[in-house]
Amino acid sequence: MKVNSEGVSASRVYLPAGKGYPTLLDFFVGNFPHIEITEWRARFSEDLVMTVDGQAVAASDAYLPNSHLMYFRRLAREPEIPFEESILYLDEHILVADKPHFLPVTPSGLYLHQTLLNRLKKKTGIQTLSPIHRIDRDTAGLVVFSVRPYERSAYQNLFRDRTVTKVYEAIAPYSEELSAKLPITYRSRIEESEHFLQMREIDGKANTDTYIELIELMGFWAKYRLTPGSGKKHQLRCHLNALGIPMKFDQIYPVLTPYQEYDLDFTKPLQLLAKEIHFKDPVTGGDRSFVSQRMLG
Numbered sequence: 001m002k003v004n005s006e007g008v009s010a011s012r013v014y015l016p017a018g019k020g021y022p023t024l025l026d027f028f029v030g031n032f033p034h035i036e037i038t039e040w041r042a043r044f045s046e047d048l049v050m051t052v053d054g055q056a057v058a059a060s061d062a063y064l065p066n067s068h069l070m071y072f073r074r075l076a077r078e079p080e081i082p083f084e085e086s087i088l089y090l091d092e093h094i095l096v097a098d099k100p101h102f103l104p105v106t107p108s109g110l111y112l113h114q115t116l117l118n119r120l121k122k123k124t125g126i127q128t129l130s131p132i133h134r135i136d137r138d139t140a141g142l143v144v145f146s147v148r149p150y151e152r153s154a155y156q157n158l159f160r161d162r163t164v165t166k167v168y169e170a171i172a173p174y175s176e177e178l179s180a181k182l183p184i185t186y187r188s189r190i191e192e193s194e195h196f197l198q199m200r201e202i203d204g205k206a207n208t209d210t211y212i213e214l215i216e217l218m219g220f221w222a223k224y225r226l227t228p229g230s231g232k233k234h235q236l237r238c239h240l241n242a243l244g245i246p247m248k249f250d251q252i253y254p255v256l257t258p259y260q261e262y263d264l265d266f267t268k269p270l271q272l273l274a275k276e277i278h279f280k281d282p283v284t285g286g287d288r289s290f291v292s293q294r295m296l297g
Contacts, residue, residue: 010070010107012052017065024049024069025059039074047118048072053130053152054106054117072112079264081114087123088142088290093283094155095120095129095145096290101269104137116143132156133164136234138251141168141274141292154282159231165278167227168236169215171271171296172245174222183213186239190232197252199234201242208232210239221248223296225275236272247271271296 013031021027028040028049040059043049047056049071057069083100090096097116104111107118120129129145132155146152158164187206190199211227222245226236234253240246241253248271251257273296278289 010050010072013069013071015063015065015067015069019063019065021063023059024057024061024063027063028071043071043074046074046112047121048074048107048112050107053149055128055130055149056121072107074112078112078114079110082266085116085119086293087120088293090124091147093147093151093281094132094288095124095126095147096277097143097145098292098294099135099140099143099274100294101140102137102264102266105131105134105143111137117145120145133159133231135274136270136272138270139272139274140269140294142277142290143274144277144290151283158279158282162229162231163279165227165276166274167225167276167278169273169275169296170224170226170236170240171218171221171248172224172240173248174217174220175243175245178243178245179214179217179222183211185209185211185229186243188239188242190235190238192233195256198256199232199238201238208235208239210236212239212243218297 015027019027021030025040025044029037044059049069050056052068052070081103083102085100085103086098088096088098097120099105099116104115105117107115117129117131121127126147128147128149130149130152131143131145132152133144135141135143146155187209188201189204189207190201193200207230209229211229213225214222215225216223228235237247237250237253246253249268250270273292273294275292276290281288
């Protein structure tokens with residue numbers, strides 16, 4: 001993985017066959033002799049070595065040839081996120097969490113311990129939790145996790161096959177001209193821009209679509225309901241910006257502001273909420289519907 005201005009990402013390493021390492025610790029010490037064994041022990045103990053699905057592994061675990069692992073370096077300082085997640089639902093198959101703004105879903109960049117995944121593992125004691133989809137660190141709301149590793153792909157395929165309905169709420173400027181046209185399905189083609197944080201619209205066949213409705217007029221601002229039919233990075237933020245109504249407190253659209261590493265302004269959370277999620281459970285066959293208890297504004 002690349003290093004970016006948000007800090008370091010996880011590194012990926014391949015465990016080849018034909019090597020006589022009895023444990024994972026032996027492998028890492030043997031392949032990274034410039035890193036002290038005490039440092040590797042600390043990384044394992046702090047769950048900084050994991051499978052590609054985000055499952056922590058132990059230093060004493062057996063070496064598994066022909067597999068990949070991810071590992072993070074330890075950070076001297078990590079931003080503290082002073083907001084608490086909640087668990088809306090938990091059974092033997094899935095966990096549904098209600099995430100606050102500012103909290104990343106999985107370890108990335110400067111965030112190792114202050115993540116939704118690590119907090120839930122500590123809270124529930126379920127080490128096999130794995131998110132079946134993601135939302136941005138800036139976005140609040142629903143995130144669904146699988147509990148059993150062998151069921152994970154079945155749940156992830158729901159998103160691959162677009163059989164999940166996700167509904168968001170956002171606060172953005174009120175536009176009388178646009179509101180007269182609502183509800184609409186907005187379509188466009190978006191791709192990565194020169195800056196890795198921003199997406200941009202380009203000419204060509206649409207690869208994104210969002211159904212946009214007006215919920216409430218709030219003076220200069222308005223609350224909108226957004227139902228994406230596709231799942232591109234920053235799709236909702238990019239679409240509202242293209243329509244001339246960028247989301248309230250958006251630090252990326254229309255203008256990319258300097259990244260805040262530690263001194264985060266918690267008074268200005270992005271006004272975007274993953275409010276609802278609906279799907280047919282591929283394991284139980286039942287209908288699943290969940291609604292965030294969080295509110296914008």
